[in-house]
Amino acid sequence: MEFLQILDAHVEPGALVEWIPAAAGGMGAWRRDPRQTSHNHEQHLRSALDYRLRTQREGGREAWLGVSVDFDEQISLPAVRKAILAWIDRHEVLRTHVALTEQGTDRYTTEPGAVHLRDARVGWYSDPTLLIEQIAGSFDRATAPLHWPAYRFATVARAHSFTLLFAADHSLVDGYSLVNAHGELRELYRAAAAGRAPRLPPTGSYVDFSGSERLAADAADDRHTAAAEWREFLDGRPTLPGFALVPEPPASAAPGGPQPPAQPSYNDLLLDDDATRRLEQRCADLGGSLIGGLLAVTALTYRRHSGATRFATVMPRHTRTQADYHGSLGWFVALAPVFLDIGDDPDFVQALERVMISLDRAREGASLPIRRVAELLSFPPDPKFVVSFMDTRALPHAELADAGGAHALRSHTYSDDEVYVWFTRTPGGLRIHARFPADTPGHPTATVLQAFFADFTRLLASIAAGG
Structure with a gap:
């Protein structure tokens, strides 16, 4: 789909x-x-x-x-x-x-x-x-x-x-x-x-669900385990980390002033079903998962393009833990802090191991809504770099949707500092959809990000093939 x-x-x-x-x-x-x-x-x-x-x-x-x-x-x-x-x-x-x-x-x-x-x-x-x-x-x-x-x-x-x-x-x-x-x-x-x-x-x-989640979250204080995970994720910064290849946006526009241009998109079928299965198996053999492998390759590409020593992103996790809510409409999402050291230029095996450790800890970070954590720790709760993963294979009519019978849609977005990446495992393989800031005078951000995703795609295909 x-x-x-x-x-x-x-x-x-x-x-x-x-x-x-x-x-x-x-x-x-x-x-x-x-x-x-x-x-x-x-x-x-x-x-x-x-x-x-x-x-x-x-x-x-x-x-x-x-x-x-x-x-x-x-x-x-x-x-x-x-x-x-x-x-x-x-x-x-x-x-x-x-x-x-x-x-x-x-x-x-x-x-x-x-x-x-x-x-x-x-x-x-x-x-x-x-x-x-x-x-x-x-x-x-x-x-x-x-x-x-x-x-x-x-x-x-x-x-x-x-x-x-x-x-x-x-x-x-x-x-x-x-x-x-x-x-x-x-x-x-x-x-x-x-x-x-x-x-x-x-x-x-x-x-x-909203009512019960709100009551539980409001009862938490800054001693909650989620707060500890987010403190380490922030690493002393006053705001959530952004994407290193995106320049700092200009000061907020005056009321009624111009807004950033609409963000461009990147869409691709990264791997077909057979290649995705090979990637899943390779990750499993190394003690990881498919999403762990995707985050590891993202971190490696991030290191190559930015020279950054730390990879940090926010990852949505669904909160449909009760069977009654599996088919419900609603915003059943918590955000998890994922971060790892990449300063020593790790290889895929090392990056995957570090990602899996971070994902295990991130479950605690997602046990409180980010807005509640932001209230407790005093930081703006708006993520700038988000990586999402969803597996649709077990859902009704998944094959029909994947063959083009249905499409998920989103509005266009105006932002000069947000980078969002969605990975979807479908019956046909592995898909990516991303949005990022447009090119502006002196800042070819979209051009840089297109090159980033092209390099990511090549590296992922190489790893799926055993490279």
């Missing part, structure tokens, strides 16, 4: 309809919900509010994730409507909203069946570029996190096929939400079109 920036995606042209959730009477009839907000969600909302106040803009801070699902059949609009409404009823996170207050947050929630859909028939598109630009712009505007709904659906229909698209602000979904979503939406549509009950297991609510 490819992970693509929306403007890099291809949707076959056709008739575009946008499906807009709404609630009768607005949110005034929703009940006040005592369940607390996760640290992730509150931090995200406060960052959005800060951006609005600082720049006097709503746009330019897009942070949505989404999915596109292809169907090889003529569209049934009543079945689409029924499927979307069933999905909204299934996942409580789509029927709740968090409002910021001076003291904290207030949550409001409504019951299954309270949300309806308004369909807006935008028109017929024959140009795929204009179509994707229209969808991207609509999703950008619809997913503002300070409002409900911070999500939207769309369909693009042709004579004998159609595509269903969904986008939501990151506060509502994470990576596993996307790879679960395409299978659920496919099954809900099939059931609606056939007039049968959907064959989906029950799922828990992210709102329940």
